[in-house]
Amino acid sequence: MKNFVVTTSHKPDKEQIMKAQELAESLGTIYVPRKRLKETNVDFYYVVERNRLSIKWPGGEFFFHPSSAVLRMRNIKSGQKDYLIEVLQPKGNEIVLDTTFGLGGEAILMAAFLPEGKVVGLEGSIHIYTVVKYGIEHFETDVKWLKEALKRIELYYANFKDYIRKQPAESFDVVYCDPMFENPVYESSAMNPLRPFAVYDTVDEEDVREMLRIARKKVILKSHVKDSLFKRIKVDELKGSKKSGVVYGVIYKR
Ligand SMILES: C[S@@+](CC[C@H](N)C(=O)[O-])C[C@H]1O[C@@H](n2cnc3c(N)ncnc32)[C@H](O)[C@@H]1O
Secondary structure, three states, X not given: OOOEEEEXXXXXXXXXXXXXXXXHHHHOOOEOOHHHHHHOOOOEEEEEOOOOEEEEEOOEEEEOOOHHHHHXXXXXXXXXXXXXXXXXXXXXXXXXXXXXXXXXXXXXXXXXXXXXXXXXXXXOOHHHHHHHHHHHHHXXXXXXHHHHHHHOEEEEEOOHHHHHHHOOOOOEEEEEEOOOOOOOOOOOHXXXXXXXXXXXXXXXXXXXXXXXXXXXXXXXXXXEOOOOHHHHOOOOEEEEOOXXXXXXXXXXXX
């Protein structure tokens, strides 16, 4: 999926057209008025709606929604444990680097437990970054914890492999990394629209050494039990769900 343009929803206002033109320029493509979209032969297209930015393609759509964070928070509030929050053990003032931001579900959940801290997120796919950054900045909600958590997130377009090597030692309390699974869980429907645009880098020992160098407390890695990550990388602690096969590994800073 490579060829794309930027358009608006039907009957756009002037502001939408301007936004679409600016976005097209910043992404190095062209703006196509909605009425002329049929004439263009593209793999996908951005749609600038009034309060939303999405990417559409035949049979699919990708847009930001914090639904996975909302669901996990609901479970936590009803007394269930969440393995990520359990291994994070937040005091509330930590600065967490989320090296693989994706849809931001886990970053939002972590940020909710950091009233005095923040989450710095990195996303290496320009399309995921563009849609999710817009979504985080424009999402409207009356849910207080979510509103506050969204404000405690900073998102950057960067490949974590380059970024972590440029940071001074101990610049973050916790470094979190959730690369794409080698064995995708297609039932995880929230992730499915992101898959065509995702970066599929693997995490190696050198990356983990760099993550530990820039962390003050710990590095948390996420993987699927069937994947090779925890066979290749030694961790101090593993926590996760046998049912889903999703596990979090923690390496403490010594
Ligand atoms: C499994 S998803 C993360 C999901 C995220 N934890 C959430 O709650 O939505 C992995 C994301 O990391 C991104 N990614 C993979 N390798 C990366 C890299 N080297 N640098 C930055 N982002 C990367 C992918 O494009 C994808 O969006």
